[in-house]
Structure formats: C-alpha cells, structure tokens
Amino acid sequence: MTDVVTALTQALGKEIVCAGDDVPARNRRDWTAPEVLPLALVRPRTTEQVATAMRLCHEHGTPVVPQGGLTGLCGGGRPVEGGIALSLERMTGVEEIDPATASMTVRSGTPLEAVQKAADEAGFLCPLDLGARGSCAIGGNLSTNAGGNRVIRYGMTREMVLGLEVVLPDGTVVNSLNKMLKNNAGYDLKQLFIGSEGTLGVITRAVLRLWPKPRTVSAAFCGLADFDAVLRLLDEARGGLGATLSAFEVMWPSFYDLITAHATGVRTPLAGRHGLYVLLEAQGSDAAFDDPRFEAFLERMMEEGVIEDAAVAQSQGDIKAFWALRDAVAEWDQILGGHVGYDIGLPTQLMDEYALACEQAMEARFPGATTVCFGHVGDGNLHVVAHAPGHEVQPYDEISKIVYGLVRERGGTVSAEHGIGTLKKPYFAYARTPEEIALMVTLKRAIDPKNILNPGKILSL
Amino acid sequence: MTDVVTALTQALGKEIVCAGDDVPARNRRDWTAPEVLPLALVRPRTTEQVATAMRLCHEHGTPVVPQGGLTGLCGGGRPVEGGIALSLERMTGVEEIDPATASMTVRSGTPLEAVQKAADEAGFLCPLDLGARGSCAIGGNLSTNAGGNRVIRYGMTREMVLGLEVVLPDGTVVNSLNKMLKNNAGYDLKQLFIGSEGTLGVITRAVLRLWPKPRTVSAAFCGLADFDAVLRLLDEARGGLGATLSAFEVMWPSFYDLITAHATGVRTPLAGRHGLYVLLEAQGSDAAFDDPRFEAFLERMMEEGVIEDAAVAQSQGDIKAFWALRDAVAEWDQILGGHVGYDIGLPTQLMDEYALACEQAMEARFPGATTVCFGHVGDGNLHVVAHAPGHEVQPYDEISKIVYGLVRERGGTVSAEHGIGTLKKPYFAYARTPEEIALMVTLKRAIDPKNILNPGKILSL
Known part of the structure; x- marks a missing residue:
C-alpha cells in the first residue's frame, strides 16, 4: 500500500x-x-x-x-x-424540502430519480430529467450541468441550483447552501462548480429550486414540409404557447424512418411521410384553459399550412408513445450495430443545412454510411448518430473530424450537454478560442494549483 | 500629465x-x-x-x-x-437580432431602454426591467446581475445571458459570444463576469436571450389577513397560474399606509385596511384563455378565504396604477426626508418575523423611527426603508448594523440585487463565510494579479 x-x-x-x-x-x-x-x-x-x-x-x-x-x-x-x-455513492438522501422558498436540500450522491420522487411527494416538480435518471446521481448532473428534454422550459441544471456545498482540492469546505433566488453578495461561486466536471471542487450538497407541478400536459406529433416550417412553428409556439411550451423535439426523416421501421414497440403516429417531424409538448396549470389553448394553437398552425399533419395525444398513453419514439435512442445498437453518438450545438437556423452537409460528408468518406439527426432544436442542441459500414470498431476519430469539423465551421459547440471529459478533449479547441481555454487554465491553476482534482479532464495543464 | x-x-x-x-x-x-x-x-x-x-x-x-x-x-x-x-458610454447599439435563436447581440454601453425597445420592435421581449431603465447601461446590468420586478418569471439578468465578450485586466479579449442555450464545452466563463461588479473583466458585448412578448397581462391588488395567507397565496399562485405568474410583490401596512396617504398621484385600490397587501401579476400568451384563468384563480382564492379583498385590473390604466403604488419609492425623500434603503434577501418564511423584529429594533434605538418593508417575496428579496428621526444626516452605520445584524441571524444576504460596491463592504462578511470570501479573493488574484480592475470594490485584497 x-x-x-x-x-x-x-x-x-x-x-x-x-x-x-x-x-x-x-x-x-x-x-x-x-x-x-x-x-x-x-x-x-x-x-x-x-x-x-x-x-x-x-x-x-x-x-x-x-x-x-x-x-x-x-x-x-x-x-x-x-x-x-x-x-459519493453513500452520501444520499434529501435533507429538507422547504415549501416557502420552493427549494430542496439534497446530498450529492442521491440518484436523480429519488430527487424527482421526493419533490413530487412534496407537491413540487424537479424538472431535470434524462434517460439515466435511475442510476445517475444529482451531484453528477450538477458537475456536468446536465441538459435533458425540457431545457426550453426550465433551463439547464445550472438554472435549477440555488446553493452548493463544495470541498475544494485542499480540503476546504465552502458552504454556500443559499436558498434565495436573488443573492448578489459578491461572486456567484456555485457557477464555477456547475459544469466543470469535478475539476475544481467536489460537490457534496446542493439546494435545488423546485417548480410547481404541471397540472396538465398536452402533446402533438407533427409532420412538416421543411425546416422553414419548423422555424416558423418554433416561433409561433414560443409566442402562442408562451411559458407552457415544455418541449420542441425535431426529428429528421433519417431518424423517423429508421426508428418507426426497426425499433421495437414504437407506434407510427402519422400516416404519411414528411420533410421533418416535431414533437411538441406544453405543460399547463389548468386543464380547463390550457388544453383548449393547445388545441386551438394546433388548429391554427394546420389552417395556416405550417403543419402538414398532426397527431394530438388523447391520453397519457399517447404522450408516452410519442416520447418512446423520440427516446428510442437505446435502440441504435440493435438497428445500426456499432455507431458513434454526438451532442453538438449549433445556431438553430443552421441545423438543417448542417444535417445535410454532415450526411453528404459521411457518405463521401464512408459510402453507405448512416447519419441520423434529431434533437432539442429550440435549445440549439442537435444529436447526431453516425455509422460507418464495414468497420468492426467504428473509426471514432475520423467520424468525429467530419461531425465536429462542420460544427466548427458554423460556430457551434462540440458538447451541448454531455461535457468534454477525456473523450472530446481532442476537439475542445473546435468550440473554444485560445483565450477562453487560457482563462479556464488560469481558473484551474488558481483553485487546484497541484492539479490533483480530476486531472486531464477537459483541460491539459 | x-x-x-x-x-x-x-x-x-x-x-x-x-x-x-x-x-x-x-x-x-x-x-x-x-x-x-x-x-x-x-x-x-x-x-x-x-x-x-x-x-x-x-x-x-x-x-x-x-x-x-x-x-x-x-x-x-x-x-x-x-x-x-x-x-462604455460610447459603445452603444444593437448589433443583431436573431429570431431563430431568439437572441440579440448588444454593445455594453447601450441603455437598457434602447435594448428593450429594439427587442420589442423585433417582436420579442427583453424581460429585464428596472426603474433606471432610461439611464442604466446593459453592461452595468450585467456586471451587477440586476434583478427587478419579474425575476420570479424570467430570473435575474444572469439567466438572460447567452454569451459575452470581455476584456481581461491585461487587455486580453475573450470572445464568448455564444448564441446557444446549451453549451457544455468546458467552464461557463461568462458567469465569472456577471455580478462581479467590474472587478474581473470589462464586458464589451453581450448576447442576450429573448422571450416571446406576452400577449395579455392580468393583475390584481389583494388585501390579506396575515403572512400565512401570503405564503398560501404564493404557493397557490405558483401552482394555479403556473409559468404565467410574473410578479408577486408584497407590501407591509407600514408601506401601504404611508404611500397611500402621502405619495402624489397614487390611487388607493382597496377600501379597507388589511394585514398585508399583494400585487399579483400574470403574463399570458392568449387572452381568451389566460384572462379567464386569472379571474377564476382569484375567485377561488376569495372563496377559500386566502384573500380578504381584491381589486382586479380592468384596463392597462389599472395595471399602471397598481404598479405606481408599488413603485412609489422615489417618493420617500418627500415623505420621510432623509432615509436609508436596503435590498436584503431572506428565506421567504422568515420575512414577516424579520419585518417586525426590524421595526422593534429600530424603535428601541431611535424612538419614533419609521421602518418600511416591501419586496419581491417570491424571490426571497425584501426592501427595507429606514428613517431615524431628528438626524440631519442619517446614521447609516448604526441603522445598517440593526438591519443587517437581523439579516445575519436569519441566514440572509446583505444584497439581493444591488451588489456590494464599496458601500456594503463593511457588512459583506454578514452574508458570506470566510471560506467563500477567500475563494473570491483567489479568483480575483488569479484573473487580476495586479489588482487594477475596480480595486477595493466588493473585496479587500
């Protein structure tokens, strides 16, 4: 030893x-x-x-x-x-739920699902949600600034944090377990630790902001002619559904066709084929007013020709079925075999052109390649799944250079939600300027001068 | 020279x-x-x-x-x-409004009102709003993380920022003019500069997030029996009005009585006196659904005895009149003569007990003192206006020790929205632990080793 x-x-x-x-x-x-x-x-x-x-x-x-x-x-x-x-796996549990400030204090090893459940039982919503909810820990969600499906309505994990307790590299405990929405007494230290992937401090406890539970959820699966129509629908939904808009998930035909043809247990919501597909969701506070408003909005979009066809959920089961289609990403192994997944970010209006350019570049390099796009378009976040045929092991670096190279040309980011870790380090400079990276190194050196905390992740020192 | x-x-x-x-x-x-x-x-x-x-x-x-x-x-x-x-007064102007990402790029010397107007003309809402809108610059709003009246709905200035361009103390330009809602490629550097009051960098440009313009606004001025009823109304409003809830402003009787009796041009919205007063506002996206929902909510609160009496705005003029009462803070000079104003933060449930304790402590030290409380209760932010009679110059330090001393005992903050600057530096340690302050000093020394940028503000090095 x-x-x-x-x-x-x-x-x-x-x-x-x-x-x-x-x-x-x-x-x-x-x-x-x-x-x-x-x-x-x-x-x-x-x-x-x-x-x-x-x-x-x-x-x-x-x-x-x-x-x-x-x-x-x-x-x-x-x-x-x-x-x-x-x-942090043994540091679990919800310490307090405070209804007056609408906040909860949790230990960082608590699984996200347990956090969601505790909030729900207290009559609140913890809006953070992602596929790994049963296994991921809230501390990991904080340190990676996790995203998820409802960022358009509630923001990233960062926006859900009121306070943190953090242990610094030298063992100093910084207790900033603030419960107030507004606190401008000096620097907002918690921001340093959220999204820095455990390179600056170890998050031990957090005060999370809670939201009222939605009392009604409406959803529709829409077929649209092209990306201009998608942008128009996004703009109209922001205005017409206002703050109830809780998801705007876009699927390119490459995604829709593969999933509806091959994924198990997925229903095909629309009869025909369309240029693009949108899963639209709104969370309201009063079914008597919010459900009719959602239907009136959709009708208007149909009348004005923005939407070609739409299936409106008539039940919780329908909503689940729509999401099952969108979330069938666990099926890629079965459908494609080996593949590489990306969580890139792009200015919204460039996405469709990007999707086409990416498909063409993949096909040129790997004839017969599959390139699938889908994502949180309202948040500027696109997921790309790429498969190069005839490879025992997918050529990660070559595919990444194609996918990220096109992102760099368009001023996008190599990680919208998963983070950099070690895997994306070679492409980090595609998304950040030398000045930005130098400033991150300055921060890392100041807080962790011995470079002992998660060394080699995100940054090379 | x-x-x-x-x-x-x-x-x-x-x-x-x-x-x-x-x-x-x-x-x-x-x-x-x-x-x-x-x-x-x-x-x-x-x-x-x-x-x-x-x-x-x-x-x-x-x-x-x-x-x-x-x-x-x-x-x-x-x-x-x-x-x-x-x-930065000559670096003004809106450089771009991008409808697809719902963002605008502005130079930091631009007055807030010009930013609001440009957003409005492009069909969007810039939700940041405060009394000084005509004179304050957006760069100052960013560097102080300005709050305002609608934080409960849209968050602080911090939540409205997608990207920044900043000049560091050594003249390095860090361009992080990101437009995407989600970007997890390394540390979120902009957070360092927002709210650090110009001590870490000079903000030169910003990308701001825009929101859809509300299409309808409902408001009511309510009289309630006590603070328990206020907390109940807050909880019910969060749930029942959901994401449309845009303001929850509470006024203690000390405020209401003085303003309605002495302020010029202020209408008295309610006939009787009440234990506490709440200005409730909701911003909706569709008058056909959102206005009836607001009225149904208020009726239910009356029926259930949460509200004793309420005046519901029937016109834009009524809404303006309600806000004129709440915003009559410019009148304190005329009503009280010399006075000191505070923007403290407290866990919401402690506010009423704090208001009473503060009034009693002021009266004990300065017999005949006036202590007035009002504020953004849903955000944990209380404004206190204090007047010690018979003083040519108000005894700032003595009053501050009373006001902030009671805040410290309750785990609150000495600044919810205005910042620390030099004025509140003596009380900074009331709100932050030695470990928090030491970490802020570490950051300041790392980014500004010569201590040339706004030295002596917030921190003593």
Missing part, C-alpha cells in the same frame, strides 16, 4: 477505503471504456470525510477523481492511473 | 482620453456620494480601444474603474483616487 492509501485508511477506516480487488468493477469506469483500476476507492459518508480525503490527497499530491452515478458519456468519472476514486 | 495618461492619449487620442476639468461631473460618481476625480476618463468606441486602454493601464499598474450608466447604488462605478475611469 502506498503512503496515501495508508494515510486515508488510518484516517477514515477500511469501511470507507478499499483497494485492489475490493474496488468494484463499476467504479473503474463510467459509460466509456476502458476500465482503470484506481490506487484506492474512497466512499465517504459525510462532508467531513470528503474533506479529510481531499486534504490527505492534497498533502500527498495524489490525483482524485470524483464519481457520482458513473453514467457519464465522456470519461469524466473514469479513474486515472495512480489516483484515488472518490465516490 | 502622468505617464499612463500620456501613453493612453498617444495610443487613443484626445477624443477618447480626457483629464482634469474635462472630466464631466457625471463620470465622477455613481448614485452614491462623494465625487472622485479620476486621473483620466477614457471613453473608447471599440473593443480594441478598451483592450488597448487595459493593456496600457496593466503595464503601468494603474487602477481602472469601468463605468456604465452610473446608476449604481453601492459605489461600484465611482472612480478611485489615482485611477482611470473607463466609460
């Missing part, structure tokens, strides 16, 4: 610190390969134990990789050689 | 740089006293000129105080002795 593991074990006990074969396979990687065995796994139960672990690792100059639910897609939670894995 | 002024004049010309008597009175202070004559006033027309000015001041180690509309209430824009005032 190395010095630091001895020191950690002496300070925290064997129940908290384990090494070698005792480190479970799950703590050796996130959803990306390969596995890395850390020097030791530390699973603290309290903020004080996190602080002790950080202080000792700081003294020894030992790298520390914070871990949440380990559902990340970019390698952010993967251990580093010779470093400690610090898992 | 000192070296730095010579260097600035040589590089930028006399049209950009002036000194001594040529420095207008307006650039010698913000809305707080006293005046300070800067070494020189620099009024650049381009980002490059801002960068040149910062580079030269950095070389000379000369302090620089950025200035916007100079409507700040805490001394943040007041020049410092021996330093340069860098006014």
Whole structure:
C-alpha cells in the first residue's frame, strides 16, 4: 500500500477505503471504456470525510477523481492511473424540502430519480430529467450541468441550483447552501462548480429550486414540409404557447424512418411521410384553459399550412408513445450495430443545412454510411448518430473530424450537454478560442494549483 | 500629465482620453456620494480601444474603474483616487437580432431602454426591467446581475445571458459570444463576469436571450389577513397560474399606509385596511384563455378565504396604477426626508418575523423611527426603508448594523440585487463565510494579479 492509501485508511477506516480487488468493477469506469483500476476507492459518508480525503490527497499530491452515478458519456468519472476514486455513492438522501422558498436540500450522491420522487411527494416538480435518471446521481448532473428534454422550459441544471456545498482540492469546505433566488453578495461561486466536471471542487450538497407541478400536459406529433416550417412553428409556439411550451423535439426523416421501421414497440403516429417531424409538448396549470389553448394553437398552425399533419395525444398513453419514439435512442445498437453518438450545438437556423452537409460528408468518406439527426432544436442542441459500414470498431476519430469539423465551421459547440471529459478533449479547441481555454487554465491553476482534482479532464495543464 | 495618461492619449487620442476639468461631473460618481476625480476618463468606441486602454493601464499598474450608466447604488462605478475611469458610454447599439435563436447581440454601453425597445420592435421581449431603465447601461446590468420586478418569471439578468465578450485586466479579449442555450464545452466563463461588479473583466458585448412578448397581462391588488395567507397565496399562485405568474410583490401596512396617504398621484385600490397587501401579476400568451384563468384563480382564492379583498385590473390604466403604488419609492425623500434603503434577501418564511423584529429594533434605538418593508417575496428579496428621526444626516452605520445584524441571524444576504460596491463592504462578511470570501479573493488574484480592475470594490485584497 502506498503512503496515501495508508494515510486515508488510518484516517477514515477500511469501511470507507478499499483497494485492489475490493474496488468494484463499476467504479473503474463510467459509460466509456476502458476500465482503470484506481490506487484506492474512497466512499465517504459525510462532508467531513470528503474533506479529510481531499486534504490527505492534497498533502500527498495524489490525483482524485470524483464519481457520482458513473453514467457519464465522456470519461469524466473514469479513474486515472495512480489516483484515488472518490465516490459519493453513500452520501444520499434529501435533507429538507422547504415549501416557502420552493427549494430542496439534497446530498450529492442521491440518484436523480429519488430527487424527482421526493419533490413530487412534496407537491413540487424537479424538472431535470434524462434517460439515466435511475442510476445517475444529482451531484453528477450538477458537475456536468446536465441538459435533458425540457431545457426550453426550465433551463439547464445550472438554472435549477440555488446553493452548493463544495470541498475544494485542499480540503476546504465552502458552504454556500443559499436558498434565495436573488443573492448578489459578491461572486456567484456555485457557477464555477456547475459544469466543470469535478475539476475544481467536489460537490457534496446542493439546494435545488423546485417548480410547481404541471397540472396538465398536452402533446402533438407533427409532420412538416421543411425546416422553414419548423422555424416558423418554433416561433409561433414560443409566442402562442408562451411559458407552457415544455418541449420542441425535431426529428429528421433519417431518424423517423429508421426508428418507426426497426425499433421495437414504437407506434407510427402519422400516416404519411414528411420533410421533418416535431414533437411538441406544453405543460399547463389548468386543464380547463390550457388544453383548449393547445388545441386551438394546433388548429391554427394546420389552417395556416405550417403543419402538414398532426397527431394530438388523447391520453397519457399517447404522450408516452410519442416520447418512446423520440427516446428510442437505446435502440441504435440493435438497428445500426456499432455507431458513434454526438451532442453538438449549433445556431438553430443552421441545423438543417448542417444535417445535410454532415450526411453528404459521411457518405463521401464512408459510402453507405448512416447519419441520423434529431434533437432539442429550440435549445440549439442537435444529436447526431453516425455509422460507418464495414468497420468492426467504428473509426471514432475520423467520424468525429467530419461531425465536429462542420460544427466548427458554423460556430457551434462540440458538447451541448454531455461535457468534454477525456473523450472530446481532442476537439475542445473546435468550440473554444485560445483565450477562453487560457482563462479556464488560469481558473484551474488558481483553485487546484497541484492539479490533483480530476486531472486531464477537459483541460491539459 | 502622468505617464499612463500620456501613453493612453498617444495610443487613443484626445477624443477618447480626457483629464482634469474635462472630466464631466457625471463620470465622477455613481448614485452614491462623494465625487472622485479620476486621473483620466477614457471613453473608447471599440473593443480594441478598451483592450488597448487595459493593456496600457496593466503595464503601468494603474487602477481602472469601468463605468456604465452610473446608476449604481453601492459605489461600484465611482472612480478611485489615482485611477482611470473607463466609460462604455460610447459603445452603444444593437448589433443583431436573431429570431431563430431568439437572441440579440448588444454593445455594453447601450441603455437598457434602447435594448428593450429594439427587442420589442423585433417582436420579442427583453424581460429585464428596472426603474433606471432610461439611464442604466446593459453592461452595468450585467456586471451587477440586476434583478427587478419579474425575476420570479424570467430570473435575474444572469439567466438572460447567452454569451459575452470581455476584456481581461491585461487587455486580453475573450470572445464568448455564444448564441446557444446549451453549451457544455468546458467552464461557463461568462458567469465569472456577471455580478462581479467590474472587478474581473470589462464586458464589451453581450448576447442576450429573448422571450416571446406576452400577449395579455392580468393583475390584481389583494388585501390579506396575515403572512400565512401570503405564503398560501404564493404557493397557490405558483401552482394555479403556473409559468404565467410574473410578479408577486408584497407590501407591509407600514408601506401601504404611508404611500397611500402621502405619495402624489397614487390611487388607493382597496377600501379597507388589511394585514398585508399583494400585487399579483400574470403574463399570458392568449387572452381568451389566460384572462379567464386569472379571474377564476382569484375567485377561488376569495372563496377559500386566502384573500380578504381584491381589486382586479380592468384596463392597462389599472395595471399602471397598481404598479405606481408599488413603485412609489422615489417618493420617500418627500415623505420621510432623509432615509436609508436596503435590498436584503431572506428565506421567504422568515420575512414577516424579520419585518417586525426590524421595526422593534429600530424603535428601541431611535424612538419614533419609521421602518418600511416591501419586496419581491417570491424571490426571497425584501426592501427595507429606514428613517431615524431628528438626524440631519442619517446614521447609516448604526441603522445598517440593526438591519443587517437581523439579516445575519436569519441566514440572509446583505444584497439581493444591488451588489456590494464599496458601500456594503463593511457588512459583506454578514452574508458570506470566510471560506467563500477567500475563494473570491483567489479568483480575483488569479484573473487580476495586479489588482487594477475596480480595486477595493466588493473585496479587500
């Protein structure tokens, strides 16, 4: 055992610190390969134990990789050689729900689904939602600034945070568990830690903002002629559905055709084929007023020729079926075999032209390639799924250069919601200027001068 | 002329740089006293000129105080002795409005009202609004993270920003003029500069998020028995009015009685007296559905006894009259004579108890004192106006110790929206822990190692 593991074990006990074969396979990687065995796994139960672990690792100059639910897609939670894995998995639970401020205080290892459930039982909505809800931890959602399907209505995770408790690389505990929507006393420190993928501090607790539960949900699956019609519908929906607009998901035909033809258990909502498809959703507060308003809006869009055809959900089952089609992304393995997925961001009006350019560039390089686009168009976020035929292992770098190269030319971003981690580091400079990256390095050096916290993720120092 | 002024004049010309008597009175202070004559006033027309000015001041180690509309209430824009005032007043104008991403790109010296007008003419809403709209600059709103009346619906200024262009203390231009709602490629650098009162960088341009224009506005002025009823109404309004809820302004009787009795041109909306008063507003997207919903909600609140009495606006004139009562804060000089105003923050449920404690503590120390409370209760933000009778000059420090001392005991903040500047620095530690302040100092030292940018504001280094 190395010095630091001895020191950690002496300070925290064997129940908290384990090494070698005792480190479970799950703590050796996130959803990306390969596995890395850390020097030791530390699973603290309290903020004080996190602080002790950080202080000792700081003294020894030992790298520390914070871990949440380990559902990340970019390698952010993967251990580093010779470093400690610090898992928050035992720091779970909702500490308080405060109805007057509409906030809840949670420990960072709590699974997102448990957070959602606790909010729901208290009569509130925690609007953050994503596919990994059952396994991902809220601390991981915070450190990656998770997105999801309803950003257009509620914002990213960042917008849902009122306060944080964070342990700095030297073990200092910074308690900023603010509950107030407005607090302009100095710098807004929590912003540093949200979305920095565990490179600046370890989030141990958070105060989350809660919203009123929607009392009614309306949804429609629409077929449109072209992207101009999509932009018109988006503009009209923002105005006509106002703040009730909760999702505006666009699917290109490459997506719709493949999914409706091959995915299991997916219903085809529309009879004909269209140039583009939109899943439109609104969350209201009063069915007596909001449901008729949604239907009146759709009727007007049909009359004005913005929508060619639409299926309006008549039941919760219909809404689920629409989302099942949109969320059938877990089916790509079965449909395409090997493939690479991207979460790029683009100025909205460039998306359709991008989708075509990407498909053409993929076809030129990999004849017979499949390139599928869909995404949160109202948020400037497009998902791309690409498959190069005849490859045992998909040529990740070559495909990425095509996908990200076209993003760079259009002033987009290489990550709208998943983060950079290690996987996207080679393409980070496609989305950020040298001055931006230099400023990030300045921040990293100031807060973590020994570069021990999640080193090598996002930035190279 | 000192070296730095010579260097600035040589590089930028006399049209950009002036000194001594040529420095207008307006650039010698913000809305707080006293005046300070800067070494020189620099009024650049381009980002490059801002960068040149910062580079030269950095070389000379000369302090620089950025200035916007100079409507700040805490001394943040007041020049410092021996330093340069860098006014953005000539960098005005809207560069672009992009309907597809619902965003606009503005230069930071643009008055807020001009920003609002440009958005309106393009069919969008810029929801940021405050009393100083005609004089304040958007760059100042950004650097102070301005609040205002509709935070409950649209968030603080921070939530309205998609991208920034910033000049760092050494003259480096960081261009982060992102237009996408979602961009998780590394640290969210813009957050550093929003709300840091010009101590970390000079904001030169911004991309602002736009919202759809509300198509209908409903408002009611309500009388309630007590604070429990106010909390109940807030909870019901969040749920029942949902995302249309755009203002929840509470006035204590001390406020209501004084304003309705003494302010000029203010109508008394309710016949009787009540324990507390609430101005409730909802912004909808469709009058056919949203207006009846608002009325149905109010009727239910009356029936259930949450509201004792309510006046519902029948016209735009009524809505204006309700707001005139709430916004009659410019009248305090006339009503009270000398007074001190505060923008404290508190967990919502503690506000009524705080208001009483504050009144009692003021009365105990200054018999016959007037203590008036009102504010954005849904946002955790309370305004306090205090007057100690028989004082030529109001005893600011003594009153502040009472007002802020009670805030500290309740875990509140000394500034919900105006910022710290120099005026609130003595009370900054009432609201932030030593660890939080130390981390802010770490950031300041990393980005501005020579401490030349707005030195002495917020933090003491």
